[in-house]
Amino acid sequence: FDFRSDTVTKPTTTMKTKMVESEVGDDVFGDDPTVIALEEECARLFEKEAGLFVPSGTMGNLIAVMVHCDSRGSEVILGSKNHLVVYEQGGMSTIAGVHPRQLKTEEEHDSSTPVGGISLKEIEENIRVDDVHFPRTRLVCLENTHNLCGGVALPVDYIDKVGSLCRAHGLKLHMDGARIFNAATATQTSVARICRDCDSVSVCLSKGLASPVGTVLLGTKDFIRSARRMRKVLGGGMRQAGVLAACGLVSLREMTSRLQEDHNNARLLAEGLSQIAGVEVDLLSVQTNIVYFRLTKGGARQLAADLKTRGLLIGAKDDFVCRAVLHYMVTAMISYETWSLTTFSLTGQL
Known part of the structure; x- marks a missing residue:
């Protein structure tokens, strides 16, 4: 995904x-x-x-x-x-x-x-x-x-x-x-x-x-x-x-009439990521379909590489900041799974 x-x-x-x-x-x-x-x-x-x-x-x-x-x-x-x-x-x-x-x-x-x-x-x-x-x-x-x-x-x-x-x-x-x-x-x-x-x-x-x-x-x-x-x-x-x-x-x-679904899924993902220790999300800025999240200790590129091995592709802007963008090919369930896999990659726990 x-x-x-x-x-x-x-x-x-x-x-x-x-x-x-x-x-x-x-x-x-x-x-x-x-x-x-x-x-x-x-x-x-x-x-x-x-x-x-x-x-x-x-x-x-x-x-x-x-x-x-x-x-x-x-x-x-x-x-x-x-x-x-x-x-x-x-x-x-x-x-x-x-x-x-x-x-x-x-x-x-x-x-x-x-x-x-x-x-x-x-x-x-x-x-x-x-x-x-x-x-x-x-x-x-x-x-x-x-x-x-x-x-x-x-x-x-x-x-x-x-x-x-x-x-x-x-x-x-x-x-x-x-x-x-x-x-x-x-x-x-x-x-x-x-x-x-x-x-x-x-x-x-x-x-x-x-x-x-x-x-x-x-x-x-x-x-x-x-x-x-x-x-x-x-x-x-x-x-x-x-x-x-x-x-x-x-x-x-x-396609214009279904964009709220992407926004809802972005909010779901952002709120989940914000609960992970060492992850910062500016929830006030998550208004549409884009989610930026910051790893306080770095390792964004490694996280992107780890998630890729699990079939998930995200963007790493640098070694601290990742970006995830929601669209019609990503469902709420996939957003939840991404939150779970990110948690596991960063903490070793689900």
């Missing part, structure tokens, strides 16, 4: 059937009806004007940066633990010629800034003045849910405030919504409401939603028109992509 990520999910039986049945065309020519249906349905859900199917979340985020920051020497404000700067190979700099202004990602629950967010005051203070010495601030990026902060969901009122701040200063707001449906489930809020003030959103379909490939980038019609050009130059134009988009439609129609 694989807890390393929700990206390990395999297509459901329904998805496989829809792939075979899908009507396809050449998407670069705009002729694939299934891709068009996916883009339109996702745009309707988020109440955005248009969508664009791209191969990955990394590409979707990079395209958003390239469109919003369409002149070299532009700058993006974002948190230092944001996926765009930690796990996307510095693409905004190496490819787009855009400078990332990294601010502190909040990790404390007693702060006025929510965990996973960046201070409104710091955002405003770091907007560049118009001076030839400085890059031009063009964009703010948020991540929801926030991976490195334990999968926390950003409060909707916080996103609203960031959106208002951006509008007041003529900036755009992009949402890395790789797990945005998990955020919607956790906050009991529609994805459209969460992203109301976002100028663009990238929506990953291949994590907890179980599609094999793909992200939908959303925004205005003009934004998507420019994004389509950027997708092509990055090598993201696909031909008969309807076989993939068919899975995305199943993701939107069937």
Whole structure:
């Protein structure tokens, strides 16, 4: 059983059937009806004007940066633990010629800034003045849910405030919504409401939603028109992509409504792990389907290796911190067994 990520999910039986049945065309020519249906349905859900199917979340985020920051020497404000700067190979700099202004990602629950967010005051203070010495601030990026902060969901009122701040200063707001449906489930809020003030959103379909490939980038019609050009130059134009988009439609129609089950299983696992001597879990951050746990004496890599011999795969970030991610292929019983096997590996007792 694989807890390393929700990206390990395999297509459901329904998805496989829809792939075979899908009507396809050449998407670069705009002729694939299934891709068009996916883009339109996702745009309707988020109440955005248009969508664009791209191969990955990394590409979707990079395209958003390239469109919003369409002149070299532009700058993006974002948190230092944001996926765009930690796990996307510095693409905004190496490819787009855009400078990332990294601010502190909040990790404390007693702060006025929510965990996973960046201070409104710091955002405003770091907007560049118009001076030839400085890059031009063009964009703010948020991540929801926030991976490195334990999968926390950003409060909707916080996103609203960031959106208002951006509008007041003529900036755009992009949402890395790789797990945005998990955020919607956790906050009991529609994805459209969460992203109301976002100028663009990238929506990953291949994590907890179980599609094999793909992200939908959303925004205005003009934004998507420019994004389509950027997708092509990055090598993201696909031909008969309807076989993939068919899975995305199943993701939107069937997989989003079952995410609470993953959240419940994550809570079950987290509470069990927190009872093991020498294991620390920030239960306040276990809001969705991600569980980080810390071994106070180290040995995380060894634990991962031990569990692998027992048929369980987890991630070890370093020698102290492990991560487990819940998804539709992991049941409550498997979560309980994982807690039990972890206990045995660390203490020798069940």
